[in-house]
Amino acid sequence: MSSKQYRMSELLDPADARSLVVDTSRALGLGVLPGLEHFMDAVKPLLPLLDAIVASPGQARALKPRTRKEAALLVRADWTNALRGEDFVLPAETIQYLPLLDPVDALDLGANALVMYFILGHEEEIEARCMQRVVNLALEGLSLGMPVLVEVKPVGPRVVLRDKAIELGASFAIEGGSDGIIVPWPGAASFKTILAMGKDLPVWVGDLNLEKDTAVMEEALLLGASGIWLDEHVFALEDPAASLQNSRTLVHGKAVR
Amino acid sequence: MKIGLQNRMDSLFNRHGDGRAICVAADHGYMSDVTPNVVNLRATVEAVIAGGVDGILLSPGQALRLAPLFKGRDGPALIVRADWMNMPRLGTSNVSNAVPQRLLVNEKVITADQALSLGAAAITIYLFLGYSDKIEAISIDKCARFVNECRRAGLPCIIEPLAYGGQVTGANIVEILTLGARMAVEIGADALKIPYTGDVESFRHLIDISAVPTLVLGGARSDNERDALELYAEAHEAGASGCLMGRNVTKSPDPRKMIEQLCHIGHQDWSVDEALRGEMWDFVRLKAKPTLCTGCDLCVGACVASHGSGAYGIHQARLRIETGSQPGQHRVLFCTSCKKCIDVCPTHALRWHLKNGAVELIPERCDDCGKCIEICPTQVILRSETGISFEDGHALEWHPVICDLCGGAPECARICPTGAIFITPRKDFTPVLE
Numbered sequence: 001m002s003s004k005q006y007r008m009s010e011l012l013d014p015a016d017a018r019s020l021v022v023d024t025s026r027a028l029g030l031g032v033l034p035g036l037e038h039f040m041d042a043v044k045p046l047l048p049l050l051d052a053i054v055a056s057p058g059q060a061r062a063l064k065p066r067t068r069k070e071a072a073l074l075v076r077a078d079w080t081n082a083l084r085g086e087d088f089v090l091p092a093e094t095i096q097y098l099p100l101l102d103p104v105d106a107l108d109l110g111a112n113a114l115v116m117y118f119i120l121g122h123e124e125e126i127e128a129r130c131m132q133r134v135v136n137l138a139l140e141g142l143s144l145g146m147p148v149l150v151e152v153k154p155v156g157p158r159v160v161l162r163d164k165a166i167e168l169g170a171s172f173a174i175e176g177g178s179d180g181i182i183v184p185w186p187g188a189a190s191f192k193t194i195l196a197m198g199k200d201l202p203v204w205v206g207d208l209n210l211e212k213d214t215a216v217m218e219e220a221l222l223l224g225a226s227g228i229w230l231d232e233h234v235f236a237l238e239d240p241a242a243s244l245q246n247s248r249t250l251v252h253g254k255a256v257r
Numbered sequence: 258m259k260i261g262l263q264n265r266m267d268s269l270f271n272r273h274g275d276g277r278a279i280c281v282a283a284d285h286g287y288m289s290d291v292t293p294n295v296v297n298l299r300a301t302v303e304a305v306i307a308g309g310v311d312g313i314l315l316s317p318g319q320a321l322r323l324a325p326l327f328k329g330r331d332g333p334a335l336i337v338r339a340d341w342m343n344m345p346r347l348g349t350s351n352v353s354n355a356v357p358q359r360l361l362v363n364e365k366v367i368t369a370d371q372a373l374s375l376g377a378a379a380i381t382i383y384l385f386l387g388y389s390d391k392i393e394a395i396s397i398d399k400c401a402r403f404v405n406e407c408r409r410a411g412l413p414c415i416i417e418p419l420a421y422g423g424q425v426t427g428a429n430i431v432e433i434l435t436l437g438a439r440m441a442v443e444i445g446a447d448a449l450k451i452p453y454t455g456d457v458e459s460f461r462h463l464i465d466i467s468a469v470p471t472l473v474l475g476g477a478r479s480d481n482e483r484d485a486l487e488l489y490a491e492a493h494e495a496g497a498s499g500c501l502m503g504r505n506v507t508k509s510p511d512p513r514k515m516i517e518q519l520c521h522i523g524h525q526d527w528s529v530d531e532a533l534r535g536e537m538w539d540f541v542r543l544k545a546k547p548t549l550c551t552g553c554d555l556c557v558g559a560c561v562a563s564h565g566s567g568a569y570g571i572h573q574a575r576l577r578i579e580t581g582s583q584p585g586q587h588r589v590l591f592c593t594s595c596k597k598c599i600d601v602c603p604t605h606a607l608r609w610h611l612k613n614g615a616v617e618l619i620p621e622r623c624d625d626c627g628k629c630i631e632i633c634p635t636q637v638i639l640r641s642e643t644g645i646s647f648e649d650g651h652a653l654e655w656h657p658v659i660c661d662l663c664g665g666a667p668e669c670a671r672i673c674p675t676g677a678i679f680i681t682p683r684k685d686f687t688p689v690l691e
Binding site: 120121124125127128129131132134135136138139142143154156158159160161162163164165167168170171172173174175176177178193196197199200 | 284286287290291295296297298299316317318319321322341343354355356357358359360361362364365366367371374375
């Protein structure tokens with residue numbers, strides 16, 4: 001087993017090759033997120049329910065100690081203002097995309113993988129930079145055994161065909177050398193295409209509403225998704241732990257404790 | 258030349274010891290919208306390897322994933338796409354785009370050292386001409402940097418000049434491609450990947466002024482596989498060192514067969530017809546299945562067109578259809594290679610052509626006796642409309658016009674839509690030099 005496979009096996013349950021992941025890293029661009037005002041207090045109790053958690057570099061340093069029963073650590077490798085809405089206190093006038101971490105930093109943080117955005121639909125330069133970033137993280141990660149997971153974000157105004165844009169983003173991620181892909185639900189047909197393209201790669205479905213999208217989650221898992229990739233909205237729910245238990249049962253068919 | 262550079266050039270261009278390479282570009286998922294050839298890439302790559310491909314162009318990510326397929330000394334050379342661009346998704350392209358692009362972007366993505374660490378035998382990068390002065394300058398800058406990196410790493414750098422943008426017209430595209438080829442060489446390209454210029458002469462000129470191995474690309478996929486093979490055959494005739502074809506292979510219903518056909522043309526100098534039928538015949542003869550003939554006369558038109566007789570030259574066709582009362586009753590009359598004309602000629606002016614096995618006239622020996630015309634059982638030997646004058650002063654008022662089998666690939670058989678006229682091998686035939 002290569003060191004990359006070893007790290008991936010810590011975030012994908014070897015029993016079913018699936019995982020439940022929660023991403024807390026959008027605070028990098030959005031600041032305080034509802035339910036995550038006190039990061040450690042909010043996150044720590046949920047770690048045993050998760051297979052992996054995505055954290056910003058700063059919060060990754062705070063996430064200690066972790067036991068072997070708790071979620072694997074994934075770190076956000078980039079920063080962007082592309083996810084800010086028009087009603088945000090500082091709406092994005094021009095889209096910015098910056099690299100933050102490289103595989104050496106991720107090793108230093110004890111991370112199991114790097115996570116990066118692939119932003120589609122904004123300036124051409126942003127796409128080009130995302131592509132450069134995937135390839136470079138993949139190649140640098142190769143020698144260090146650090147996987148790179150690519151989160152496809154078809155968020156720009158020039159996205160015409162959303163499902164096809166998600167396919168395109170997944171294709172770019174695969175061609176760039178990613179070790180896993182996170183996509184918003186593109187519909188069953190496009191999802192099958194993505195699974196066929198990324199035959200040997202884990203594909204998570206993200207941008208889901210935990211309360212409303214249960215049917216989508218079931219369908220995605222049935223088609224072959226490697227798991228569910230939730231965002232910070234989990235922490236704003238009335239009982240995040242109960243919701244995550246349900247999600248965990250959905251993903252793995254078993255609850256924890 | 259650095260030994261590493263030489264070795265890698267050889268691993269790509271000298272797998273067969275002939276300095277040629279039949280390669281496939283399978284990097285479309287890196288830049289274009291998702292199409293079936295992108296989704297089924299692994300299967301396609303396996304198929305072309307089975308077909309004997311010499312090199313495969315992949316994105317860095319796919320190079321990582323598909324590396325095990327390249328193993329072994331018999332495995333193909335890996336060519337890595339080292340830059341990224343969005344041209345296929347620009348508004349003027351023919352793809353219905355999920356995320357249309359407005360401005361051309363072309364960026365360096367990996368370094369030569371990184372490509373080397375992937376096991377690449379070469380990298381490919383674009384040189385854009387005709388879009389804008391700024392893009393041209395950026396392209397030149399990028400190519401120059403790559404060339405320097407590649408030289409230090411001992412990695413061949415294949416530059417791909419592309420004529421694209423508002424400055425490119427049908428009238429100047431050949432000139433721009435030739436310019437691009439030469440500029441790429443001046444920058445330091447070790448080889449070129451370039452579109453076909455459209456005719457053998459201009460492509461021969463491009464290759465001549467480039468003086469580095471040149472791989473022709475295939476462009477958009479044609480529905481007719483013959484088109485791609487003919488494009489490559491013409492480039493091969495012009496002196497190309499091989500091809501780096503993409504969609505014409507990866508979108509083909511049978512990529513393996515397509516590669517085998519290209520290899521036969523590139524490495525064994527087969528004609529397109531020979532490649533299509535998968536067998537090399539030194540000599541052919543025409544055959545017919547009259548029941549399949551619809552009397553459309555396309556064969557007659559093809560004959561006069563291929564011999565430059567023009568629209569008014571139907572009577573100069575070297576074959577004819579005698580129309581019956583209904584389809585299936587037409588008679589197809591052509592030279593059957595029966596040899597009666599050769600045997601009857603009193604001056605030995607007729608003989609078998611040494612290279613294609615057709616009946617050949619030696620005009621200097623002909624005395625216009627007309628016996629060949631009289632004896633031809635299918636009456637397809639014609640009298641020429643013009644005579645010939647010789648240097649020694651004697652002249653022929655006319656001479657016999659005989660089917661030349663179009664040099665070994667008869668147009669009539671090629672064009673016949675029903676297969677009523679076809680060719681078969683003359684395997685037991687050996688023309689002897691007098």
